[in-house]
Amino acid sequence: MGIKRLKMPEYKLGDKVRWHAAALGTAFKEAFFPLTVTVQYPRERRKFPDNFRGYILFDIEKCINCWQCAFVCPANAIRMKEAPNKKYYPTIDYAKCIFCHFCVDSCVGGALRATKIHDVAYADVDEMLAETEQLMEPPEILREDKRYVEYVIEEDDVRLRRVKGQDYLVAEPPPRREYPMVCVCEDPESCTGCGTCADVCEHYAISISIEGEYKVIRIDGEKCVGCGLCVKECPLHVLKLVRR
Amino acid sequence: MAAVSEWRVKLVGRPSKDVSCPSIVKTRVIDTGLCCRCMACMAACPAAVRTGVGFEFEEREHVCVDCEICVRVCPRLDYKPLSGVGSYIEAVAGRSKRFEGQDGAMVTEILISAMEMGMIDRCIFVGRDEEWRTEVFHVRDVEQLEVPTLTGTKYTFAAAVPALREAVLNTKAGVGFVGTPCMVSAVRRLQKALAVFRRVKLVVGLFCTENFYWEDLIPFLEEKGVDIKKLVKTDISKGKFIATMTDGVVEFPVKELSKIMPSGCRFCTDFSAVESDVSVGSVGSKPGFSTVLVRNENAKAVLDYIRERGYAEFGEVSLEAVERLCNLKKKREANIKEAMQKGD
Ligand SMILES: Cc1cc2nc3c(=O)[nH]c(=O)nc-3n(C[C@H](O)[C@H](O)[C@H](O)COP(=O)(O)OP(=O)(O)OC[C@H]3O[C@@H](n4cnc5c(N)ncnc54)[C@H](O)[C@@H]3O)c2cc1C
Ligand code: SF4
Ligand code: SF4
Ligand code: SF4
Numbered sequence: 001m002g003i004k005r006l007k008m009p010e011y012k013l014g015d016k017v018r019w020h021a022a023a024l025g026t027a028f029k030e031a032f033f034p035l036t037v038t039v040q041y042p043r044e045r046r047k048f049p050d051n052f053r054g055y056i057l058f059d060i061e062k063c064i065n066c067w068q069c070a071f072v073c074p075a076n077a078i079r080m081k082e083a084p085n086k087k088y089y090p091t092i093d094y095a096k097c098i099f100c101h102f103c104v105d106s107c108v109g110g111a112l113r114a115t116k117i118h119d120v121a122y123a124d125v126d127e128m129l130a131e132t133e134q135l136m137e138p139p140e141i142l143r144e145d146k147r148y149v150e151y152v153i154e155e156d157d158v159r160l161r162r163v164k165g166q167d168y169l170v171a172e173p174p175p176r177r178e179y180p181m182v183c184v185c186e187d188p189e190s191c192t193g194c195g196t197c198a199d200v201c202e203h204y205a206i207s208i209s210i211e212g213e214y215k216v217i218r219i220d221g222e223k224c225v226g227c228g229l230c231v232k233e234c235p236l237h238v239l240k241l242v243r244r
Numbered sequence: 245m246a247a248v249s250e251w252r253v254k255l256v257g258r259p260s261k262d263v264s265c266p267s268i269v270k271t272r273v274i275d276t277g278l279c280c281r282c283m284a285c286m287a288a289c290p291a292a293v294r295t296g297v298g299f300e301f302e303e304r305e306h307v308c309v310d311c312e313i314c315v316r317v318c319p320r321l322d323y324k325p326l327s328g329v330g331s332y333i334e335a336v337a338g339r340s341k342r343f344e345g346q347d348g349a350m351v352t353e354i355l356i357s358a359m360e361m362g363m364i365d366r367c368i369f370v371g372r373d374e375e376w377r378t379e380v381f382h383v384r385d386v387e388q389l390e391v392p393t394l395t396g397t398k399y400t401f402a403a404a405v406p407a408l409r410e411a412v413l414n415t416k417a418g419v420g421f422v423g424t425p426c427m428v429s430a431v432r433r434l435q436k437a438l439a440v441f442r443r444v445k446l447v448v449g450l451f452c453t454e455n456f457y458w459e460d461l462i463p464f465l466e467e468k469g470v471d472i473k474k475l476v477k478t479d480i481s482k483g484k485f486i487a488t489m490t491d492g493v494v495e496f497p498v499k500e501l502s503k504i505m506p507s508g509c510r511f512c513t514d515f516s517a518v519e520s521d522v523s524v525g526s527v528g529s530k531p532g533f534s535t536v537l538v539r540n541e542n543a544k545a546v547l548d549y550i551r552e553r554g555y556a557e558f559g560e561v562s563l564e565a566v567e568r569l570c571n572l573k574k575k576r577e578a579n580i581k582e583a584m585q586k587g588d
Binding site: 183185186190193195214233237238 | 252253313
């Protein structure tokens, strides 16, 4: 393969002057009326939205032990660990977590919540496994700029204005749209009556009794919290969650 | 279907609550030798799904949750032996132009065509490993058939029926199935007992005189001088078992295999898979062609599709040969009476 030499195009002097003037003009405009800005992180940082997907906090009071978070986690970062009260609670391995917050979104009891804490540093990989207790309190914040900067575009003259403010990293999450769910059987003809659902239900919402020649399965809508555990465990997938 | 929060399941009426379901199946089906290894009992067993236990009934007894479904679906409990050619609306010989198989590869052609038509979106094939152990494959795309061992007959039992559970739970359109007559009957029982299995939309039955346990057949063939690693095809034709290897052929009269014939097959009278949607076998047509018995409109639609596209060539069948084998198998009825008495 031979080498092809590119020839320098020849410009007229008039064109050169015109282009240089245009470039200088743009530089001048950007210096005084900038169209883009650079946030000088970490000296300053932007304001994060209240539903920012950062460090996850856990409220043990609200956990119903449904394991939904561990099932839904696509990174397998959540492991359920037995507590002294014989119940299982989540631990999060931040070495695996991809901050998708599927766990937060799917938490039935609303026990998991998002914070804006994002600059978390660890000394080694083992430390990255956050035990349940650790998840219940926000981590110690050593250095965090309480102040943020925000650039807002003025309505009248379309100019960027720099606004400073105070940010709280553990903000009240925006109210969730709640869809109260309840479990029903959509295919009773495929039920074997194995009782797996009644077995796994933490709230004793499903009962099975023998009445004459039949096994009768009842779901108590009052007790069902809509966690979906039975739906997942039924070997023939006959149950489903519906909106109340 | 309407969703409900209260429903009921009919109990089978066991003599007493103390008699466990696996023990009923064990004493009346396994111990009497009636079991045909169709594995319908495993396909539906919730305890097997949750704990991963295998076919052994002793093991299953430990994990049993007393649901009775194994009793409801076992085709050999309250066994109603079927026989004869059965009803059919068309009988032809066919050879696929697209695939290669045991005979005319019509089984493969029918299943793949049904998939192209959208009648089903997946089907269960029985392949094998290098040692000729059967392996079950969920075929969802014709490209998977590039594995050449997926077509062709393996004369050993396969766990295709238990694989149906996963298939029916995941299908959108429907599932295609192929198996021996006992497996076809097992699928029908499952469909009667549990609605999810009605998503099996096309059941292809294979003609069958007998099948073997892998543990028995392989040593037998090795003794006959077959190198299993080099074995590429097994066939039963004109009273001979023919093992074709890459470097030679071993043949012997099929009668010699009768000493390793499983007892479940001794009680089986169904040669033509009476309960299938379409049955396929080798007897009744020229070498290289499969005999196809179309039993209902559903299967007819698939055959019409194949004809329309010219995917196969067709020929004449001689049903006398099929009838002769059906009658021969019907004679096994005598064995059943004996076993049933023993079980009661
Ligand atoms: C155990 C057994 C005994 C048979 N006995 C006879 C007989 O006595 N007389 C006769 O005419 N025909 C018999 N057949 C049928 C015959 O061998 C061919 O399978 C049939 O003619 C179809 O040929 P094909 O080329 O159309 O099928 P192919 O297109 O080659 O497809 C064959 C299909 O059979 C399936 N299969 C292979 N082995 C098994 C297995 N062990 N269990 C379940 N499915 C399996 C594969 O998944 C494959 O899809 C028997 C088949 C089997 C499996
Ligand atoms: S787990 Fe499913 S099959 Fe078993 S009893 Fe409950 S609904 Fe029926
Ligand atoms: S769990 Fe049900 S299907 Fe399984 S062995 Fe027990 S009764 Fe039979
Ligand atoms: S005949 Fe089939 S369902 Fe009955 S015990 Fe044997 S493998 Fe199970």
